[in-house]
Amino acid sequence: EVQLVESGGGLVQPGGSLRLSCAASGFAFSNSVMSWVRQAPGKGLEWVSVISNSPFNIYYADSAKGRFTISSDNSKNTLFLQMNSLRAEDTAVYYCAKFYSSADSFMAYWGRGTLVTVSS
């Protein structure tokens, strides 16, 4: 069974940094395409970043470019999102999601999310 468990959210001041983690299990993590999707309070869904290990590709939404960095540790089956220069508008629940495959490039499995609040 695919399981995705996010952690690392919390309250951070504007301009601060936070590192989110997503612990994955139940599938071959090193061959998977993984993503971060966020949802501001009461709002819709917004993809943030996607990483594929085979072939290696990384994508960022315009809102994340230059501030966020996606990475993965295949030895620990863990996905990360390093978020710097955080703004109030980054406040959201951040979901980790897994694609079926590089060809089936939609979010098939989702974690329960971790809340990031950017406020002074």
Place this chain on the structure above:
Amino acid sequence: IVMTQSPDSLAVSLGERAAINCKSSQSVFYSSNNKNYLAWYQQKPGQPPKLLISWASTRESGVPDRFSGSGSGTDFTLTISSLQAEDVAVYYCQQYYNTWTFGQGTKVEIK
């Protein structure tokens, strides 16, 4: 690619049909494989989204057959043929033709 859903919300009586429309600002149909790069998700309160339909009309395993997807190119529809109480949720369309974009969501309630 901008995804626009209509309506923003709808209230339907139990057992009645609900239809949600999704329009993309450009075609999400890829002629080389004859596929529409369009998915539908359901999100219930306090829960993460759940994939219902991919490739515009392929229902996920375990999704009740009252859910169906149709359309091609730029215009798509998610239909719930007979609304059940457990279908109360927000529904999102998403294109994955060129990176990824979600529609703004459609809230489905019981009338």
